[in-house]
Structures are given as C-alpha cells and as structure tokens.
Amino acid sequence: xxxxxxxxxxxxxxxxxxxxxxxxxxxxxxxxxxxxxxxxxxxxxxxxxxxxxxxxxxxxxxxxxxxxxxxxxxxxxxxxxxxxxxxxxxxxxxxxxxxxxxxxxxxxxxxxxxxxxxxxxxxxxxxxxxxxxxxxxxxxxxxxxxxxxxxxxxxxxxxxxxxxxxxx
Numbered sequence: 581x582x583x584x585x586x587x588x589x590x591x592x593x594x595x596x597x598x599x600x601x602x603x604x605x606x607x608x609x610x611x612x613x614x615x616x617x618x619x620x621x622x623x624x625x626x627x628x629x630x631x632x633x634x635x636x637x638x639x640x641x642x643x644x645x646x647x648x649x650x651x652x653x654x655x656x657x658x659x660x661x662x663x664x665x666x667x668x669x670x671x672x673x674x675x676x677x678x679x680x681x682x683x684x685x686x687x688x689x690x691x692x693x694x695x696x697x698x699x700x701x702x703x704x705x706x707x708x709x710x711x712x713x714x715x716x717x718x719x720x721x722x723x724x725x726x727x728x729x730x731x732x733x734x735x736x737x738x739x740x741x742x743x744x745x746x747x748x
Contacts, residue, residue, distance in 0.1 A: 584720030585644030585657045592640050598633040600625035609735035616735040622672035634668035658719045662712020671703045704739050712738045
C-alpha cells in the first residue's frame with residue numbers, strides 16, 4: 581500500500597477555507613494531445629456565488645520522494661495539494677478528467693479514470709471527503725479494498741463519485 585514513494589513529507593498548513601468560486605475554464609496537464617483536467621463552468625460551492633460554500637478543513641501539501649537522504653539519487657515523484665475534509669459541492673461540465681476513486685463513466689485500470697469524458701453537467705458532493713490534486717511522475721493509487729495501480733503519471737484529482745445533475 582502507499583503511494584509508491586519511499587519517503588513522503590507532509591506539510592499540514594493549518595488552513596481552513598470557505599470557497600465560492602466560478603471558473604469559466606479549468607485546464608491542467610496537456611499530455612499527448614489531450615488535457616488531464618478540462619472542466620468548463622466550474623463552480624466551487626454554490627452556483628449562485630453566495631450560499632453553500634465548498635469548505636476545506638486542514639489543507640495540506642505532500643511531497644513523495646525516492647531516496648530522500650541521498651543527494652545523488654533523490655527523486656521527487658509527486659506533489660499533492662488538498663484536504664482530507666472537504667464539504668459542499670463542485671459543479672461543472674467535465675470535458676475530460678483523470679481521477680481517483682470515481683465510479684461510472686468509462687473508468688479503467690482498477691478505479692483510475694484515464695482521460696475519461698463525461699458529457700453534461702456533473703456535480704460532486706463532498707461530506708467530509710478527501711479532495712486533492714496530484715501532480716505525479718510516479719504514483720501508486722490504492723483503493724478502499726487495497727487494490728492498487730502502480731506507476732501512474734499525470735495530473736489527477738481525488739474526489740468522491742460524481743453524478744449527472746442538470747438542476748444545479
């Protein structure tokens with residue numbers, strides 16, 4: 581189990597945030613002719629920009645290394661930014677997404693979605709759930725049952741399952 585890195589350094593930022601944001605176009609990680617993350621009309625919190633914020637309790641930064649103590653062979657494998665406790669919702673039109681722990685859609689590789697497309701507006705509901713972004717050259721994803729997918733690379737988002745919600 582674990583992330584596949586021999587050493588992980590976590591910086592707990594001690595920051596709690598409430599967010600109401602509208603991002604017209606959100607794109608990360610252009611690899612091989614496609615975006616890892618491509619969402620339009622992305623709302624963090626309520627779609628009215630005022631009520632129902634998305635809250636993060638205890639933001640963190642993780643750095644996953646191999647051979648951290650050896651200057652000659654030290655390698656940074658990934659950076660993860662997020663929270664272990666998000667509450668609220670995000671809504672947007674997901675054009676493509678690389679995500680961990682998503683169900684439905686065109687998932688592959690033991691629960692890892694690779695350039696999955698999901699037409700229409702999608703809503704992710706958080707109830708004290710993890711939300712993080714992983715920027716990885718080497719990452720091992722392990723699901724709730726202990727099954728893992730090693731040596732993933734790209735930009736991923738950790739979120740609970742999403743649903744189609746055209747009413748938000």
